[in-house]
Amino acid sequence: MNRPKPGGVPYGQLIKTCKDPGMGAPTFDDGPFQCTRRFLGTLKGNGNQGLKNALKRIMADGHQIGSHSFSHKPLSSLSQKDKVSEMVKLENALHGTTGKKPTYMRPPNFDCNDKCMKLMGKMGYHVIDEDLDTHDWKNMSNMQVSKGIVKKGVGGADSMKTTSFHHRWRVPW
Structure with missing residues (x-):
């Protein structure tokens, strides 16, 4: 299953940071949920309801939808x-x-061994990892998550990270 691979971003190897200074890629597992509309509203305007509308809005607002697999199974197994x-x-x-297929993916539980990467x-996937995990899955408060993000360096335009958010109630906007 070889597919076209346009552009200069590597395929089938782990990407941990954005190549453009000042750019970031927050990733959200297990959604969209109630925070998705609020987050998108923070990025632009007011929200839509429903999965299809949320996906269409994400694309229309110029954001990218990546894959996290269909059923969140550990890919290496x-x-x-x-x-x-x-x-x-x-x-x-x-x-x-959306009329588009994703070209970026983040493996569930960051689980993708060498065979998985090659596949x-x-x-035709760029495989991303995080360089900042919010650990929100540990059921921390929004304030704890926010403080952890700031402490780990997300704050300056030149230090934006690839950030992983996990649960619907943990995006502090």
């Missing part, structure tokens, strides 16, 4: 066929809603 199935199912669902490269 799956057969090649099942890995492909996990990725293609989500591609098809997103394409049906993601063949499938």
